[in-house]
Amino acid sequence: MPKVSAAHRERRRRQILDAALACFLRKGLHETSMQDIFAESGLSAGAVYRYFPSKDELIKAITAEASAAMNATLGPLITQDPPAPFPEVIAAVAPRIAELARDGGPLCLAPQAWALALSDPGLGDHVRETMAMIRDLWIGYAARLAETGALPPGTDHVAVGKAMFGLMPGFLLQTVVLGDITPDELATGVGALVRPDLRAARG
Amino acid sequence: MPKVSAAHRERRRRQILDAALACFLRKGLHETSMQDIFAESGLSAGAVYRYFPSKDELIKAITAEASAAMNATLGPLITQDPPAPFPEVIAAVAPRIAELARDGGPLCLAPQAWALALSDPGLGDHVRETMAMIRDLWIGYAARLAETGALPPGTDHVAVGKAMFGLMPGFLLQTVVLGDITPDELATGVGALVRPDLRAARG
Amino acid sequence: MPKVSAAHRERRRRQILDAALACFLRKGLHETSMQDIFAESGLSAGAVYRYFPSKDELIKAITAEASAAMNATLGPLITQDPPAPFPEVIAAVAPRIAELARDGGPLCLAPQAWALALSDPGLGDHVRETMAMIRDLWIGYAARLAETGALPPGTDHVAVGKAMFGLMPGFLLQTVVLGDITPDELATGVGALVRPDLRAARG
Amino acid sequence: MPKVSAAHRERRRRQILDAALACFLRKGLHETSMQDIFAESGLSAGAVYRYFPSKDELIKAITAEASAAMNATLGPLITQDPPAPFPEVIAAVAPRIAELARDGGPLCLAPQAWALALSDPGLGDHVRETMAMIRDLWIGYAARLAETGALPPGTDHVAVGKAMFGLMPGFLLQTVVLGDITPDELATGVGALVRPDLRAARG
DNA sequence: TATGAATGAGCGTTCATTCAT
DNA sequence: AATGAATGAACGCTCATTCAT
Structure with a gap:
């Protein structure tokens, strides 16, 4: 039985994707570090890696x-x-x-x-x-x-x-x-x- | 008065450029490291940096x-x-x-x-x-x-x-x-x- | 008064210990992560930590x-x-x-x-x-x-x-x-x- | 023509090996981080990695x-x-x-x-x-x-x-x-x- | 009782660049 | 002119552990 709702998970996914898109657009794919994405999303490293393995x-x-x-x-x-x-x-x-x-x-x-x-x-x-x-x-x-x-x-x-x-x-x-x-x-x-x-x- | 001939300098430049092109084609622009280019060109870091400042x-x-x-x-x-x-x-x-x-x-x-x-x-x-x-x-x-x-x-x-x-x-x-x-x-x-x-x- | 029977607790303990042993043997003590043990045991992080504090x-x-x-x-x-x-x-x-x-x-x-x-x-x-x-x-x-x-x-x-x-x-x-x-x-x-x-x- | 003598290289190798041994003995093989070895040896990451690739x-x-x-x-x-x-x-x-x-x-x-x-x-x-x-x-x-x-x-x-x-x-x-x-x-x-x-x- | 999402410090390693020789 | 040893910040990613639910 999931601890959080599917909606919550989807919201998190979006949050990360939005942050990533913002970073990628601002700095480029290679130039964006995962740290940039953590900061932009307001999430921790672990949280992001829970949703995207790399x-x-x-x-x-x-x-x-x-x-x-x-x-x-x-x-x-x-x-x-x-x-x-x-x-x-x-x-x-x-x-x-x-x-x-x-x-x-x-x-x-x-x-x-x-x-x-x-x-x-x-x-x-x-x-x-x-x-x-x-x-x-x-x-x-x-x-x-x-x-x-x-x-x-x-x-x-x-x-x-x-x-x-x-x-x-x-x-x-x-x-x-x-x-x-x-x-x-x-x-x-x-x-x-x-x-x-x-x-x-x-x- | 130049210490080496212009021809020598041009040859070196070519040597570096050829090595860089080979590396860039093989691995991509970002994925190629300067050390890759040193190795491919057979030149030292210092030598390459003398011809190209970055x-x-x-x-x-x-x-x-x-x-x-x-x-x-x-x-x-x-x-x-x-x-x-x-x-x-x-x-x-x-x-x-x-x-x-x-x-x-x-x-x-x-x-x-x-x-x-x-x-x-x-x-x-x-x-x-x-x-x-x-x-x-x-x-x-x-x-x-x-x-x-x-x-x-x-x-x-x-x-x-x-x-x-x-x-x-x-x-x-x-x-x-x-x-x-x-x-x-x-x-x-x-x-x-x-x-x-x-x-x-x-x- | 315990919420679950001692037998249940003992069964859980065994389940965890068995999973841990399997992981330790397979990957080594250091190389085994707690998440490996969660996965092997089929239990959640919280459940394992309830039985073993570290x-x-x-x-x-x-x-x-x-x-x-x-x-x-x-x-x-x-x-x-x-x-x-x-x-x-x-x-x-x-x-x-x-x-x-x-x-x-x-x-x-x-x-x-x-x-x-x-x-x-x-x-x-x-x-x-x-x-x-x-x-x-x-x-x-x-x-x-x-x-x-x-x-x-x-x-x-x-x-x-x-x-x-x-x-x-x-x-x-x-x-x-x-x-x-x-x-x-x-x-x-x-x-x-x-x-x-x-x-x-x-x- | 090597920029530094073989003796210098050997001294560096020893310096790193000595630092590593000290760290390994003090903290254990797994518990020693490369950072520990950099600090103990007084060398930078790059310097250590020049002598030992991993x-x-x-x-x-x-x-x-x-x-x-x-x-x-x-x-x-x-x-x-x-x-x-x-x-x-x-x-x-x-x-x-x-x-x-x-x-x-x-x-x-x-x-x-x-x-x-x-x-x-x-x-x-x-x-x-x-x-x-x-x-x-x-x-x-x-x-x-x-x-x-x-x-x-x-x-x-x-x-x-x-x-x-x-x-x-x-x-x-x-x-x-x-x-x-x-x-x-x-x-x-x-x-x-x-x-x-x-x-x-x-x- | 049990869940699993979340944390964040820390990991091993790389790499553009510098500079004493 | 040329060397190559050295730097050190930054990288992508992991993991023991916590805690709101």
């Missing part, structure tokens, strides 16, 4: 939340059938990404997570899976586009999906690193680039 | 080399006037990026450099400048495209340049993290996406 | 059980009067020790207890008392041997008892550390060493 | 010194051919052991080393090897005794050697734990126990 697990949990947010944002917009025209999707997705990436949003950590994929084998797998999952959303979208004839017959929808997905890191990077791109700007730029029939109404 | 400077020098390589690759392809059609540029740029990002190429470090921009104020400025510089190449290319009429009059060439630039991090990431994209695939995907007049011959 | 007390209780087992084994064999011949005693004692020291027997902990005597003042006294008590058994045996004339008149029976006792740690150590001595071997070796009249029948 | 290696080095001292003491006394009579050997060995075990002598650590053999796999092998090596000295001695006829033909000299070796831990334990045995007492006790022909002059 710093890596904490990072995993935080990045999982970020990718879940990304999925939740992206999913409804690009899994609908028939698919919305590409410029519309970009115009819808970009502001959501910008929102998640502004000022302490969890997407600010994405570039650090990408870096992890290259230097930390353990966390790397996790990052790779997450990235692949989100890209699959785009590939699926491209497939639907092809099916509905918005892309010419014989189009390699996987290649198209990879290219579409590839716009997102670029936008995110310009948002969080350079800070001088707006969602509208992306929509405008992409709109000016793409073929007219991708702009056509659905169906 | 680990940060070493990272800066390495990332500067990577961005110089990127510039050197990109420059000739997109600064020419009149500008080449966009799909041709992508088809030319993608293999060069893939080459620089494969298997110990310096571009493998790019995601780690991006991450630095968000967590390390000192190195961040450097990364930001570098990134802005490369993006300016794309914005200039878009401007020239607009001038030559390949983009409709009134097109926001800055937005277009930002979107074009944004494809590169996405391609790089899929190359180094997921490892399952080819330059051809990017060219195909982008080709299927862009407007017919962007594909027209130059002039 | 890890030291748990160790004391475990080592007391081991030395009680040793006493119970040794006592009947060497306190009888008239005393049995020394080789016979060794031949009887060695297999019992080997049995208690094999594979999870409590005597496996003896060397760790000896070590404690030197590094932990609190537990040290307990170990010292225990050791002295067992040695007194041997000194008493030597005294009786002297009385019955199996040792020459004027023999320093304390010195003889100390020497006899001293064979036991050596045998135990070879059993649990090297694992390549049999009780028979000890009996053979000692038999070949001792004076003929110590081998004579009693009385 | 606490385990420090313990190995210390116990190796103790066993080397034991070998050096025992060797000349029991490897001579023809072998000295057993009581003489005991009378010669006991005071040397007592000396090494008194008051900060390295043999005080022996029981802790034995304990390690049972709880620490890494250090355990080292302890086992050491113990076997010393026991082999006794087995060799018993073999020579058998050859010279001091033991009856057909005597199992391995068993005799194991029994002889076994007296040493017992004596050591009584010396360092109980502190109430003298080398003379051991010699007396053993002398009263052994067969007359083992006391005969050599050859």
Whole structure:
């Protein structure tokens, strides 16, 4: 019989996750020490370690939340059938990404997570899976586009999906690193680039 | 009057830079210790510190080399006037990026450099400048495209340049993290996406 | 008036002691954490601490059980009067020790207890008392041997008892550390060493 | 070309080993923290770790010194051919052991080393090897005794050697734990126990 | 009686950097 | 110019123990 309620446990978990996110955003993943997180959360070392067995697990949990947010944002917009025209999707997705990436949003950590994929084998797998999952959303979208004839017959929808997905890191990077791109700007730029029939109404 | 020749100093610098790159690629920027670099270079701590006053400077020098390589690759392809059609540029740029990002190429470090921009104020400025510089190449290319009429009059060439630039991090990431994209695939995907007049011959 | 029956309390005590012994044998005294014991016993921290106020007390209780087992084994064999011949005693004692020291027997902990005597003042006294008590058994045996004339008149029976006792740690150590001595071997070796009249029948 | 002389390095090593020995004797192997050793030696963490890569290696080095001292003491006394009579050997060995075990002598650590053999796999092998090596000295001695006829033909000299070796831990334990045995007492006790022909002059 | 969340000092170890030689 | 021994603060993590429930 648990000594504290599941709600209490969940609150503690959140408390730790919130503190960790704040620290990670402020100082970076590597530069944040566990002591920083203890201080930020107001909890002791032991308390934090009861909920997360290692710093890596904490990072995993935080990045999982970020990718879940990304999925939740992206999913409804690009899994609908028939698919919305590409410029519309970009115009819808970009502001959501910008929102998640502004000022302490969890997407600010994405570039650090990408870096992890290259230097930390353990966390790397996790990052790779997450990235692949989100890209699959785009590939699926491209497939639907092809099916509905918005892309010419014989189009390699996987290649198209990879290219579409590839716009997102670029936008995110310009948002969080350079800070001088707006969602509208992306929509405008992409709109000016793409073929007219991708702009056509659905169906 | 210098005690050793400039050539000797340059050789030493290279020796250190090569060792640092090897270590950074193998273990990551944060995970590489200065002692790793001493060992890899065969030099003593003092010797390395004579040439680079801190680990940060070493990272800066390495990332500067990577961005110089990127510039050197990109420059000739997109600064020419009149500008080449966009799909041709992508088809030319993608293999060069893939080459620089494969298997110990310096571009493998790019995601780690991006991450630095968000967590390390000192190195961040450097990364930001570098990134802005490369993006300016794309914005200039878009401007020239607009001038030559390949983009409709009134097109926001800055937005277009930002979107074009944004494809590169996405391609790089899929190359180094997921490892399952080819330059051809990017060219195909982008080709299927862009407007017919962007594909027209130059002039 | 007790809230739970003495039997219940005794059962709990055993449960804890059994778990502690299992842990101590598996990981060693120092390497075993209290949380290991909580897990092994299936009890909570609070429950264990209700029965044993500290890890030291748990160790004391475990080592007391081991030395009680040793006493119970040794006592009947060497306190009888008239005393049995020394080789016979060794031949009887060695297999019992080997049995208690094999594979999870409590005597496996003896060397760790000896070590404690030197590094932990609190537990040290307990170990010292225990050791002295067992040695007194041997000194008493030597005294009786002297009385019955199996040792020459004027023999320093304390010195003889100390020497006899001293064979036991050596045998135990070879059993649990090297694992390549049999009780028979000890009996053979000692038999070949001792004076003929110590081998004579009693009385 | 080394920056400091080999002599300097050896002095540092000694300084660390001496500090470690002092700490280990005072507080025990487990209870001594590396910080204790830094403080006792007057050196920084980094300095100590330059010479010994881990606490385990420090313990190995210390116990190796103790066993080397034991070998050096025992060797000349029991490897001579023809072998000295057993009581003489005991009378010669006991005071040397007592000396090494008194008051900060390295043999005080022996029981802790034995304990390690049972709880620490890494250090355990080292302890086992050491113990076997010393026991082999006794087995060799018993073999020579058998050859010279001091033991009856057909005597199992391995068993005799194991029994002889076994007296040493017992004596050591009584010396360092109980502190109430003298080398003379051991010699007396053993002398009263052994067969007359083992006391005969050599050859 | 029993729970188990919480504590926080302390652990072994690393590492960027300095400086006497 | 070059060495490499030395520094010492900081790291991620553990653990015997307590106490509100």
